Amino acid sequence: MAETLLELSGISKTYPGVRALDDVNLRVCRGEVLGLIGENGAGKSTLMRVLAGVIAPSAGVIRIGGTEHARMTVNEATLAGIAFVHQELNLFENLDVAANVFIGREKLAGGPLKLVDNAEMRARVTPLLERLGADFTPSTLVDNLSIAERQMVEIAKALSIDARVIIMDEPTSSLTISETERLLEVIADLKAHGISVIYISHRLGEIMSCADRVVVLRDGRTVGELARDELSHAAMIRLMIGRDLKALYTPPAHTPQPGGCDIAGVVTTAFPDRQIDLSVRRGEILGLAGLVGAGRTSLARAVFGIDPLLGGEIRIDNAPVGVASPRDAIRQGIYLVPEDRKKSGLVLELPIRENVTLASLLDYARMWLVNGSAERKIAKDQARRLSIKAPSIDIEAVTLSGGNQQKVVLGKWLSMQPRVMFFDEPTRGIDVGAKSEIYALMRSLADQGVAIVMISSDMEEVIGVSDRVAVMHEGSVSGVLERDQFSEYNVLRLAVGQALETMEAAAS
Amino acid sequence: MMKKELGLFLLLAVISAVTGAINPAFLSFVNLLNMANLIGLFGVFALGEGLVIITGGIDLSLGSMFALLGVVFIDLLTTYQVPWPFALLLVLMGGLALGGIQGFLITRLKMQPFIVTLCGLLIYRGAARYYTSDSTRGFGYGDEASTLSNIASGNVAGIPNTFIFLIILAVILGVLLHRSVYGRWLYAVGKNEEAARFSGIRTNLVIATAYVISGGLAGVSTVLFVFYTNSVSPSSFGNFYELYAIAAAVLGGCSLRGGEGSILGIVLGTALLQVLQNLVNILGIPNSLNFAVMGTVILIGVLADQQLQARRRRKAALAGLARTAPKSKENTRLQNASAHGAAALPTTTGDQA
Numbered sequence: 001m002a003e004t005l006l007e008l009s010g011i012s013k014t015y016p017g018v019r020a021l022d023d024v025n026l027r028v029c030r031g032e033v034l035g036l037i038g039e040n041g042a043g044k045s046t047l048m049r050v051l052a053g054v055i056a057p058s059a060g061v062i063r064i065g066g067t068e069h070a071r072m073t074v075n076e077a078t079l080a081g082i083a084f085v086h087q088e089l090n091l092f093e094n095l096d097v098a099a100n101v102f103i104g105r106e107k108l109a110g111g112p113l114k115l116v117d118n119a120e121m122r123a124r125v126t127p128l129l130e131r132l133g134a135d136f137t138p139s140t141l142v143d144n145l146s147i148a149e150r151q152m153v154e155i156a157k158a159l160s161i162d163a164r165v166i167i168m169d170e171p172t173s174s175l176t177i178s179e180t181e182r183l184l185e186v187i188a189d190l191k192a193h194g195i196s197v198i199y200i201s202h203r204l205g206e207i208m209s210c211a212d213r214v215v216v217l218r219d220g221r222t223v224g225e226l227a228r229d230e231l232s233h234a235a236m237i238r239l240m241i242g243r244d245l246k247a248l249y250t251p252p253a254h255t256p257q258p259g260g261c262d263i264a265g266v267v268t269t270a271f272p273d274r275q276i277d278l279s280v281r282r283g284e285i286l287g288l289a290g291l292v293g294a295g296r297t298s299l300a301r302a303v304f305g306i307d308p309l310l311g312g313e314i315r316i317d318n319a320p321v322g323v324a325s326p327r328d329a330i331r332q333g334i335y336l337v338p339e340d341r342k343k344s345g346l347v348l349e350l351p352i353r354e355n356v357t358l359a360s361l362l363d364y365a366r367m368w369l370v371n372g373s374a375e376r377k378i379a380k381d382q383a384r385r386l387s388i389k390a391p392s393i394d395i396e397a398v399t400l401s402g403g404n405q406q407k408v409v410l411g412k413w414l415s416m417q418p419r420v421m422f423f424d425e426p427t428r429g430i431d432v433g434a435k436s437e438i439y440a441l442m443r444s445l446a447d448q449g450v451a452i453v454m455i456s457s458d459m460e461e462v463i464g465v466s467d468r469v470a471v472m473h474e475g476s477v478s479g480v481l482e483r484d485q486f487s488e489y490n491v492l493r494l495a496v497g498q499a500l501e502t503m504e505a506a507a508s
Numbered sequence: 509m510m511k512k513e514l515g516l517f518l519l520l521a522v523i524s525a526v527t528g529a530i531n532p533a534f535l536s537f538v539n540l541l542n543m544a545n546l547i548g549l550f551g552v553f554a555l556g557e558g559l560v561i562i563t564g565g566i567d568l569s570l571g572s573m574f575a576l577l578g579v580v581f582i583d584l585l586t587t588y589q590v591p592w593p594f595a596l597l598l599v600l601m602g603g604l605a606l607g608g609i610q611g612f613l614i615t616r617l618k619m620q621p622f623i624v625t626l627c628g629l630l631i632y633r634g635a636a637r638y639y640t641s642d643s644t645r646g647f648g649y650g651d652e653a654s655t656l657s658n659i660a661s662g663n664v665a666g667i668p669n670t671f672i673f674l675i676i677l678a679v680i681l682g683v684l685l686h687r688s689v690y691g692r693w694l695y696a697v698g699k700n701e702e703a704a705r706f707s708g709i710r711t712n713l714v715i716a717t718a719y720v721i722s723g724g725l726a727g728v729s730t731v732l733f734v735f736y737t738n739s740v741s742p743s744s745f746g747n748f749y750e751l752y753a754i755a756a757a758v759l760g761g762c763s764l765r766g767g768e769g770s771i772l773g774i775v776l777g778t779a780l781l782q783v784l785q786n787l788v789n790i791l792g793i794p795n796s797l798n799f800a801v802m803g804t805v806i807l808i809g810v811l812a813d814q815q816l817q818a819r820r821r822r823k824a825a826l827a828g829l830a831r832t833a834p835k836s837k838e839n840t841r842l843q844n845a846s847a848h849g850a851a852a853l854p855t856t857t858g859d860q861a
Contacts, residue, residue: 306706330708338706347700349767358696359707361689368688412707 005030005196006051006082006165011060013046013220020046021057022220028165031194033187035211037201039240039492040292040457043220044200048167051198052084053077083158085168091142091150097129098122098138101157128156132186148179155186166190167198172206173293184210202291204233204496216240233498241459241488249464250440253447256281256467259317260451261334261420263303266312270298271475275312278470278477280420280451282317285442287466288455289491294472296455297339300422304336305329316419330359333419337409337426339455341402345409348398352390353379355397356411363416382411387437403434410441421445424455439465459488473497512761512813516776519809520783527787534790541666543782548670549736550752551778553729555674555681556722557753558774562685562698563715564766565614565621567722569606569628570729570753574746575636577602577730582645582740585653592653600727606632607723611716629750636742646739660735670732674775677725682771694718699767756781759806761813780805 006028013021021043028034038044049055051062053072062069064080072080091100098121099106107124109117118139125138134152142150151171158166168187172180187197187210201207207214214226216239224239260281267275276299280286288296301307303314305323313320316332323329329336338344346355356379357364364374379393386407390400397408406426413421423442427435442465446452456462462469469481471494479494490500528535553570560567577599584595606628613624647653662669685691693714696704705711734740760777762769784805788798 304706325708325710326706327708327710336706343700344702344706347696347703349699350696354692354696358692358704358709361692365689368690369683370687370689370692 003030004028005065007063008047008051009061009063011047011050011057011062013043013050013055014058020220021050024060024217024220024222026215026222028196028198030164031191031196032212033191033197033199033210035199035201035207035214036217037204037207037214037236037240038217039459042217042240044217045169046220047217048084048169048198048200051077051082051167053082078161081162081164083161083163083166085151085154085158085166085171091153093143094141096139096141097136097145097153097156098125100142100153101125101128101138101160103157105161124160125156128159131159131189132156133182146179147174148176148182151175151183152186155190163195165196165198167200169200170202170293171199172201172203180206202496204236204498207231207236208233233496237489237492237496237498241492250443252283252285252443252467254283256284257449258282260284261303261453262313262315262318263299264313264315266299266302266314267310268295268298268302268475269307269310271295272310274475276472276476278453280453282419282449282451283446284467285446285452285454285465287462287469288453288472289457289459289462289469289495290472291495292457294495295475296472297424298475299472300336300338300424300453300455303329303420304334304422306336330416333417334422335413335416335418335420336422337406337413337424339424339428341405341409346397346405349396351394351396352383352388352400352408352411353393355408356382356393356415359412360416378415379411382415385414386411386441401431401434403430403437406430406434406438410438414445418445418450420451420453422453422455425457426454427456427458427461459491462491463488471495513770513772513776515813515816516760516773516780516809520776520780523780523783523787527783527790531790534787537666539786539790541663541668543779543786544671545668545736546782546785547775547779548668548672548674549729549732550749550756550782551674551775552670552677552732553722553725553749554753554756554774554778555677555771556718556725557750558757558760558762558769558771559681559685559694559718560621560722561754561757561762561764562694562766562769563718564698564701564764565715565718566625566754566764567610567719568622568625568750569610569632570722570726571746571749571751572629572632572636573603573606573723573726574730574733574749575740575742576632576639577727578734578740578745579636579640579645579742581730581734582647586645586648592656595653596656596731599730600724603723603725603727603730604720605723607720607726608716610723611719614719615712615716625750633742636745640742642743644739644741656731657735660732670736673728673732677728678771678775681721685771690714690717695767697766752778752781755802755806759809 004027008024008026011021011024012019024043024047026047036044046055050057053074053076056071062072069076092103095103098118102121107117107120108114109120122138129136129138129152132152132155134149136145136149142153145153155166171183175183184206187199190197199207199211208231211231212228214231214236215222216224216226216236218240226235226239258281260279263276263278265275265277274295276295290296298307302309303323305325305328309323314323315321321332323332323334342348347358353375357375361370364371364378376393382388383390383393388404388407388411390404397405400408426438426442430438442452442454454466463486467483469486469491470477471479471481471491473495474497478497479500481490493500524534533539557567557570580602581595581599584590584598585592610624610628613619614621659669664672685694693704693709696709697711697714701711733746737745756777757769757774758764758777759780760769760773760775762774781802784802785798788795788801793801
């Protein structure tokens with residue numbers, strides 16, 4: 001076995017109430033490509049942040065070339081030769097390539113003014129770019145580069161600090177196929193020069209083609225390791241799942257009624273070359289699963305009129321509806337409980353009362369003057385119905401807990417007449433008690449004939465709450481599961497773009 | 509909400525009392541009426557500026573608008589002998605139109621309010637100077653608009669009409685801002701435009717309307733100022749007046765970040781500014797210090813207000829924590845966790861169930 005370059009042992013990271021990493025062990029050898037996989041929230045990014053010195057672990061040891069560290073600072077990580085190619089690229093678009101590569105370590109010219117020596121920096125970056133086969137110059141403005149080219153800049157930056165380990169977090173999520181192949185070639189070249197790469201990806205195909213070894217994380221723990229000759233999609237998926245899911249499911253009061261919302265051939269701005277077909281019936285909760293960035297939120301935003309629809313049609317009860325703006329959508333009874341409630345769901349500085357009536361204030365006004373008592377009444381009704389815990393409906397939403405804030409967002413929509421409701425990560429950051437209240441509310445809405453789409457990255461929630469699950473993969477629906485097909489394995493297969501196994505194959 | 513206005517009112521009262529004690533001329537009937545007139549003149553367009561500031565924007569073009577609309581107004585009455593009701597109507601519509609154009613540029617073409625209205629400031633001023641070849645326009649000896657002149661600069665039982673106009677407009681706008689659906693939308697848009705849009709509010713329309721109202725009030729102010737000075741010299745008429753309006757609005761509790769402020773506050777802010785100017789004269793402070801005094805008071809006023817607010821917020825936060833102690837603690841923890849873990853932790857909150 002090659003020489004061990006880097007070793008993490010017993011790394012734990014606890015946030016109050018959450019164990020993000022639990023006794024993780026990881027070893028990287030010189031010149032090896034280590035695949036790191038796991039579901040959304042398995043702890044991959046947290047682990048890499050520990051390695052890059054961005055966050056300190058609560059316990060454990062980081063061993064680099066024989067030296068032990070209880071924690072690292074960003075500078076120590078850099079000195080130790082660990083470089084990070086970020087998921088969201090961290091480049092300054094207003095500066096040129098050379099300036100980005102040397103950001104914070106600018107080469108200075110002599111003389112009393114210590115001016116930045118652009119010529120020197122550019123001269124040093126040129127060979128790095130040549131090595132990566134990049135066809136832009138060091139003086140190109142980053143703003144003019146494509147995502148793939150920007151990635152090359154990040155890698156050049158890593159090379160410029162003589163990195164020994166380069167961490168790539170979902171590097172191909174925005175790349176075309178040929179750009180991805182180019183990146184994989186670069187990785188092979190890095191490997192040939194003895195540089196190790198930690199490759200984090202949801203795309204198991206890429207992992208298969210470039211990884212020498214794969215480590216699987218689940219719920220913040222290392223649950224398995226696969227050598228190159230043990231790699232297969234099935235083996236990886238099997239390791240990624242494997243929790244016992246709690247039974248949350250409440251069946252609908254009656255079978256779903258005809259009608260509902262049909263999304264036919266819809267094209268969103270996030271994936272202009274993909275079409276989405278999806279239908280949700282009245283009275284059912286359709287779970288919408290998929291990996292982060294699969295296009296679920298973009299779909300909800302398009303249907304709600306926030307982003308333009310580039311194509312396709314939305315029908316409610318078989319009648320086409322136009323949704324050019326949120327106002328149109330709301331008129332049609334399409335409501336969205338957004339992912340980021342503090343940013344898009346609520347005006348935090350306004351009282352509960354004004355938030356509840358924000359979308360329907362004209363209904364409580366005569367000649368455009370607000371009827372205060374009618375408004376108070378509806379706000380109080382909603383606060384009671386949703387059991388919003390607050391001393392009064394006149395206190396600002398900012399003082400409420402996450403669960404109660406979410407209930408205020410719900411109150412805003414439930415004071416009107418919903419026909420189709422999108423819930424985008426409805427229980428993120430919400431405590432357990434409020435969660436089950438929100439599930440019960442969704443069920444009761446469905447039983448009243450509302451069609452419900454619940455976008456969720458929480459597998460327990462997807463499987464435990466939905467009547468059916470649609471899974472999205474890279475901008476389109478890769479499959480729909482009925483309840484008897486529900487399993488974490490099936491959802492995950494569809495989420496990474498694999499077809500479902502037939503029953504016989506699964507049984508064997 | 510009312511605390512701020514009360515504080516401002518007390519400040520106004522204290523300053524007036526102290527000035528009056530030092531020099532009783534300050535509280536003389538003549539001086540008070542003179543101040544009332546100036547408060548009326550400067551208050552009308554400060555109301556519009558306040559609305560714009562509540563959207564999170566700013567209108568720098570008001571002073572130049574006065575010059576452009578002013579020379580056009582006088583020309584309509586004198587050179588073209590247009591009956592005064594039409595001239596008045598045209599000037600008001602001119603103000604609304606300029607406001608509409610600015611609102612369109614800001615909301616539909618997504619330009620920054622500062623830039624749009626700064627260019628407005630330059631363009632209107634230039635247009636006014638070019639139109640008049642930089643010569644002062646005034647009324648001749650005829651009585652082109654004596655009726656309107658009496659309305660604009662007269663008084664009722666000694667109270668200047670300008671002040672009465674301010675009160676009437678303040679009441680109308682107060683109802684609009686504090687009681688109407690539009691006012692509610694304006695605050696919501698100013699505080700969190702995205703959440704307002706996600707609630708189906710046509711945020712562009714709401715914001716553009718504020719600029720239109722501001723332009724319309726600028727039209728009203730133009731007429732009042734024209735009859736106050738009886739002539740318009742296009743290069744100096746209304747210079748810096750937009751800054752008075754911004755100062756009054758900020759002093760009255762509007763935040764330049766948007767979403768905060770009240771009509772009463774803006775009126776009190778205008779009054780305080782005029783009182784300060786007046787006391788500089790009355791107390792024999794060198795006139796050249798006028799601006800410096802104003803600047804100092806605004807600086808101290810806004811600073812004091814911020815400190816008080818921060819203290820109030822800390823108290824409220826503590827009270828909130830005590831009220832929902834175990835729950836909310838749990839929750840902030842979870843939120844911290846997801847904030848740190850960001851993309852990595854979307855499901856962790858579910859895992860601990």
